Amino acid sequence: MESHDAQTVDGRSKPGQGHGSKVAPSSPAGEQTIFKWSIDGFSSLIDKGAGWTYSRVFEAMGHNWCLKLNPRDKKSGDDKEYVSLRLELANSSVKPDTDVNASFKLLIYDQSFGKHSEHEVSHSFQTASTSSGIPCMISLRKLKKQPSTFLRNNGCVFGVEFLKVTTSKANTTSETLFVQKASxxxxxxxxxxxxxxxxxxxxxxxxxxxxxxxxxxxxxxxxxxxxxxxxxxxxxxxxxxxxxxxxxxxxxxxxxxxxxxxxxxxxxxxxxxxxxxxxxxxxxxxxxxxxxxxxxxxxxxxxxxxxxxxxxxxxxxxx
Incomplete structure (x- = not known):
C-alpha cells in the first residue's frame, strides 16, 4: 500500500478516536496462540501484482493484530520476487508511547510434509500500527514450483504463532480469505x-x-x-x-x-x-x-x- 511516504494505514478505529489497553504481564511459559490465514484463489492475488493485502483484525493475547501479505515483494538489490508476510499491531490496541514486546513465529505452511517456511521474531511494538521487523519470505518461484507443497488447489495457508506477549487466554482463531477472479x-x-x-x-x-x-x-x-x-x-x-x-x-x-x-x-x-x-x-x-x-x-x-x-x-x- 506504500505509494508515498506520508501513508500510514490506521483506519481500524473510527476517525478521531483513539482506543487503548493496559499492558498486562507476560504470558505464562508455554502459553501459545495461533492465527491461521487461508487464502483461496491465490493465483488471482498474485495476478494483482505487488502490494500489501491485510487479513481481518483479530484478537490474541489481549491485543488486536492483523497479518499483511505481499505476493510479489522484492529485496533491495534482488530482482527475484518473494511472498512476504508480516505481523502488524492494530492502532486500536495500544496507547501512544506504549511498548508491547512480542515474540512470535511467522509461518508459510507446507501443506504436505510440514516443512514450513518460518521466521521467529522478537519485536517491540512502540506505537500504533507498527509492523514486525524482518518478514517471513519465500521465493515466489519456489512457492509456485510444481508439485508445490505450499500452493495446493490454488490455496495457501499463512499464520502467526505467539510465543510471548501480554497475558491473554490461549486460543486459536482462523480466517479464510477468498480472492475473486477479475470480472x-x-x-x-x-x-x-x-x-x-x-x-x-x-x-x-x-x-x-x-x-x-x-x-x-x-x-x-x-x-x-x-x-x-x-x-x-x-x-x-x-x-x-x-x-x-x-x-x-x-x-x-x-x-x-x-x-x-x-x-x-x-x-x-x-x-x-x-x-x-x-x-x-x-x-x-x-x-x-x-x-x-x-x-x-x-x-x-x-x-x-x-x-x-x-x-x-x-x-x-x-x-
Whole structure:
C-alpha cells in the first residue's frame, strides 16, 4: 500500500478516536496462540501484482493484530520476487508511547510434509500500527514450483504463532480469505467528490454517500491529529446485512486530484471491511503545506476534488 511516504494505514478505529489497553504481564511459559490465514484463489492475488493485502483484525493475547501479505515483494538489490508476510499491531490496541514486546513465529505452511517456511521474531511494538521487523519470505518461484507443497488447489495457508506477549487466554482463531477472479461483476466503480469550499468543511468532512457492491460508502477527509497533514479514509456506512464473522475484501484507490497538471496524489490498498472494521485509509495522506500550495493544483482557490475507486474483490469468513 506504500505509494508515498506520508501513508500510514490506521483506519481500524473510527476517525478521531483513539482506543487503548493496559499492558498486562507476560504470558505464562508455554502459553501459545495461533492465527491461521487461508487464502483461496491465490493465483488471482498474485495476478494483482505487488502490494500489501491485510487479513481481518483479530484478537490474541489481549491485543488486536492483523497479518499483511505481499505476493510479489522484492529485496533491495534482488530482482527475484518473494511472498512476504508480516505481523502488524492494530492502532486500536495500544496507547501512544506504549511498548508491547512480542515474540512470535511467522509461518508459510507446507501443506504436505510440514516443512514450513518460518521466521521467529522478537519485536517491540512502540506505537500504533507498527509492523514486525524482518518478514517471513519465500521465493515466489519456489512457492509456485510444481508439485508445490505450499500452493495446493490454488490455496495457501499463512499464520502467526505467539510465543510471548501480554497475558491473554490461549486460543486459536482462523480466517479464510477468498480472492475473486477479475470480472465485470467486480470491476472498480468511481465516485467523484467535488468540494466547492474546502474551508467550509466540517471536521471531519463526509462526502455524500455512494453505492458499490450493494453497500453504502462515504469518503472522509479532515486535518490529521498532528495538524500538519490531511487524512483521507473510505468508510462503509452500514453493515446490517454483513454477518459478524464475515468481511469483504475491498480494492480501493483514493485520489486528491491535481486540477492543474494532472499529477494526482493517490493511495492504493486491498483492505477488509467488516462490522468492527468499517474505516480504512491514511492519516498522513498528504501534508497540508503541499495540499494548499497553489502550484500543485490540489486546492484551487477554495475548490478541491477527491476521487474514490472501489471494488469488492473477495470475501472472508472467521472460523
Amino acid at each position: 465485470i461483476f467486480n470491476e472498480a466503480k468511481t465516485y467523484t467528490w467535488d468540494i466547492e469550499d474546502f474551508f467550509a468543511l466540517k471536521n471531519p468532512g463526509y462526502s455524500p454517500e455512494f453505492e458499490v457492491g450493494g453497500y453504502k460508502w462515504n469518503i472522509i477527509m479532515y486535518p490529521s491529529r498532528d495538524g500538519n497533514h490531511l487524512s483521507l479514509y473510505l468508510k462503509l456506512k452500514k453493515t446490517n446485512d454483513l454477518p459478524m464473522d464475515t468481511a469483504n475484501l475491498v480494492e480501493l484507490t483514493l485520489y486528491v486530484k491535481d486540477q492543474e497538471n494532472g499529477k494526482h496524489r493517490k493511495g492504493t490498498g486491498r483492505c477488509q471491511f467488516a462490522k468492527n472494521t468499517r474505516t480504512w485509509g491514511w492519516t498522513k495522506f498528504i501534508s497540508l503545506e503541499d495540499f494548499k500550495d497553489s502550484g500543485n493544483g490540489y486546492l484551487v482557490k477554495t475548490k478541491c476534488c477527491v476521487i474514490a475507486e472501489v471494488a469488492i474483490v473477495g470475501s472472508s469468513k472467521m472460523e
